[in-house]
Amino acid sequence: MLKAQTHALQVSWLEKKLGVDVEVAFQQAILENVPILMGIFQRIYHLHIIVGVAFIVYAYTFFPLNAFQRVRRTIAMDNLLAFLILTTWRCMPPRLLPDEYGYIDVLHKVPQSVWANNKWQLTIAAMPSLHFGKSAFIGCGLWSFAPRSHVILRYIALVYPFAMLATILATVNHFLLDAVVGVLVPIFWWRVQDMLLVLLPLEEKMFHLLRIEKPA
16 A cells, blocks of 8 residues: 555656646646536546447457457457556555645545445556556547448547546546556557467467367
């Protein structure tokens, strides 16, 4: 817990040095000028997993096979690398820092949410921001591979990442730098797909040893 807080303060310090510490000002602007948006942001935040599952189903149904396979591999490795980062370099969400830093924890106003209130995830899972990384990946994937006839969905795909970025900053569930790292992770895995294909012979051998037929 203490280490996660220390790391969060290090991220905050770096943002100040870079001049990108926008979270407190952005949250205050929303609360003072358009507080009704905070309720919308809370809903967007909690729909993160549902949207991710729906995207996988949609990609399987409508994307070209090669594109779906790349999406599937990227998401799997994105989750793995993000897990390694957040377990080896724990970082507390800014909303859980002491009050003196100016962040307001609006997500705890939704007490029924297991995602906002489980103690393990809350204290360490800010870096990288899977919320923004996944939303950017989903948006780019839908815009690039969704059928041209799905016009409305393609334009929603352009808006979704920006809505999620506004959400994580307004709820101060992540620092801006968490979002930057969060989007770099899927970009990295999308770019190194060929490296993953080297493991295919090992996968086939595993299926053979287990006497299981590999799905087509």
